Amino acid sequence: MNQPAQSDSSVVHISDLSLEFSTDDGPVQALAGIDLDIAPGEFVSLIGPSGCGKTTLLRVIADLETHSSGEILVNGISPSEARQNRAYGYVFQAPALYPWRTVRRNVMLPLEIMGIARAEREARSARYLELVNLTGFENKYPWQLSGGMQQRVSIARALSVEPELLLMDEPFGALDEITRDHLNQQLLELWRKTEKTVVFVTHSIPEAVFLSTRVIVMSPRPGQVMDVIPCNFSKDRTLDIRETPEFLEIAHRVREGLKAGHSYDDD
Amino acid sequence: MIDRLRREGAFLPVLTVVASLIVIWYAGAVYLNSTQLIDRYQKQDINWDLGRLATDAWRMERPVLPSPHQVAIELKKTVLDKRVTSKRSLLYHAGITLSSSLLGFVLGTLLGVALAIGIVYVTTLDRSLMPWIIASQTVPILALAPMIIVVLGSVGITGLFPKSVISMYLCFFPVVVGMVKGLRSPEPILIDQMNTYSASPTQVFFRLRLPSSIPFLFASLKVAIALSVVGAIVAELPTGGQGGLGARLLTGSYYGQITMIWAALIVASVVSALLVTAIGRAERIALRRLNGGQAVTA
Structure with a gap:
């Protein structure tokens, strides 16, 4: 074996x-x-x-x-x-974003749960939102984004866990x-x-x-x-x-x- | 409020309904007071017609059903003309009722939320608690209220608190039902997602379950706040003349002052309406925040 x-x-x-x-x-x-x-x-x-x-x-x-x-x-x-x-990072069929959180705070959600310091959370959310081409949308809420953009946020969120x-x-x-x-x-x-x-x-x-x-x-x-x-x-x-x-x-x-x-x- | 009615084109229909209710009320006053009046006409051999009957019916001193303007005059006397600190002021009594219903509402909401958390998180409580909670609401509150007042009074607890307990007893129920549903409302995908983050139960509660339950909480709070006023008034009946709108209702019925009862009833419903409206306002603000600033219709 x-x-x-x-x-x-x-x-x-x-x-x-x-x-x-x-x-x-x-x-x-x-x-x-x-x-x-x-x-x-x-x-x-x-x-x-x-x-x-x-x-x-x-x-x-x-x-x-x-x-x-x-x-x-x-x-x-x-x-x-x-x-x-x-x-691992998991991306679901649906974006599964929290409507009461901005794009940035949605990406920071797993990082908050992991207890990562604020400065690092900010840095990572900026980095991964840039990676999925969503720079400039940090302060939008999910309902303000198209379905494709929402799914990109959820990918950035999964990546932010690194x-x-x-x-x-x-x-x-x-x-x-x-x-x-x-x-x-x-x-x-x-x-x-x-x-x-x-x-x-x-x-x-x-x-x-x-x-x-x-x-x-x-x-x-x-x-x-x-x-x-x-x-x-x-x-x-x-x-x-x-x-x-x-x-x-x-x-x-x-x-x-x-x-x-x-x-x-x-x- | 009026602005909103006008904007929504509901102004005329609402006005029509109010006007017809007043007409029906006046007609009802004639009908319900007629037996007494006709009796008197016959005893005193007075010739009467419908016009005489109506005018007499609308200005009786002890009517079965007072006419709207009589109630309005009583309201003016007891709300506007008296100082708020006077025991004859309905505002003074409304204040007493309001404070015990608000305390009961707060206590009931806290109890309801605590029970709901227990039911959602502890399987044993889920199975055992709910039947008792439902059973608690099948006991007529009118039968229960005097006992609560007497029992608490015998251990030296009097005044505001025992009355609030009765409001609390009515309030916690819609809150439990709503919050259990609300705390369980997050979609499975969101719970799974929390698991992929290996989030602790506390983190799941504060970040996901609690915010998701807010719409359900507010629906329950609107029912609860109205019930809390009912509870406070019911609680004031056995305490007799100690004050509050319930005490006014009781005094009115002791002395056959039906107009006084109606005035107290109207003040009670205005108090309820104001409270429900306040909750509705808070709801709209909360739901807006919960939806990321998107306007929502509750």
Whole structure:
């Protein structure tokens, strides 16, 4: 077993992980036999139809759900310890901003909770709002911002914790296509600048292929990994690569993986 | 207030309703006082018509239902013409009622908030406390009030506090119900987010749950403040002539001074209305801040 040695260098190490929910209709197998190792600096997308457990898997990594069996380590320690160490930043599907706080104070919220000194809080909120191009909006309230801007605030807030790992759960799912393209480009730049490890849940094939170093295709009932597709485009790619044959080929493979998951369901 | 009514185009409808209520009141005064008057006409062999009946009905000394202007005159006598410190001034009595309802309101709100926090944070309390809280409100307050006054009086507690206890008893209930709902109102995503920050329960309470409960709190406070006035008046009934609007109501009914009762009732409702309005103002300011300066309709 070389697993422990491998997990030392992994940001996320998952082996044979399963999760069972108990519902009124009996137990539901949400995740079954998941194996996954994520190296530092990777951008890994989890893609699959609704109910495939991609969000659940992300929540297990974040210690918002507890797995039933198998092993999971985040930074070499248990997810619960990692959460207590504030090892990751989590971006939810909705911006989840506090309406009574200004943009700046929304970004400072986790820092207040961590007990970080005021001067440092101010400095970090300014730095990360600049990183998501929101300088000048510090004193606005959430309702004064568009949906895309609100989601950028929530990304700045997750970054302000300065985690090595960024967990993102369909952060752009509720946005229109144009805004989403724009934010994808920005997120890619952000990832390049900060060299963070990102785990990104999505149900958009182009989004997953464009952003990721690896795409994990998942299928439902029980949630499991169908295919792992590496897609190493150059780091300074632009949205234009989505027209290239290499991109389309990978997108095709992702689609085939998703289809395989569905036919499995029909049997 | 009038400005707002005018702005919202509600001025004419409100005026119409008030005018028709006054007309109905005058008609009611004729109808309800007629038995007594017709009786007297027959005994004294007086020829009468509807006009005579109406004028007599509107100026009786001891009417069953006094007419609006009689109540207005009584109000002028007891509100405007008397010094505020006089025991005959309704303002003096309103002051007594107001102070015990405000104290009861504050105590009831504190108790309600404390119970709600207990219910939200302690599972055992969640299961055990709520049935008792609901049961407490099924006991008629009129039956309970004298006992509270007597019991507290026998241990040497008299004056303002026992009356406030009765207001508190009525007030805490809407506050508990509203605050339990309010403290539980943050969306799961926001609670999850707090968990990702590994925030302590205290941090979650002050930064998320408490601010989220403010709209619910104010809805409850509006009910509670009106109830606190009712509680204070009910509490003043068994204490007899000690003062307060409740005492005035009781004195009025002892001496058959129906006009006095009506005047006290009107002052009591004005007091309630002012308090509810004050809470409404505070609510609008609070909700505005809570929504980052965006105007909100409560």
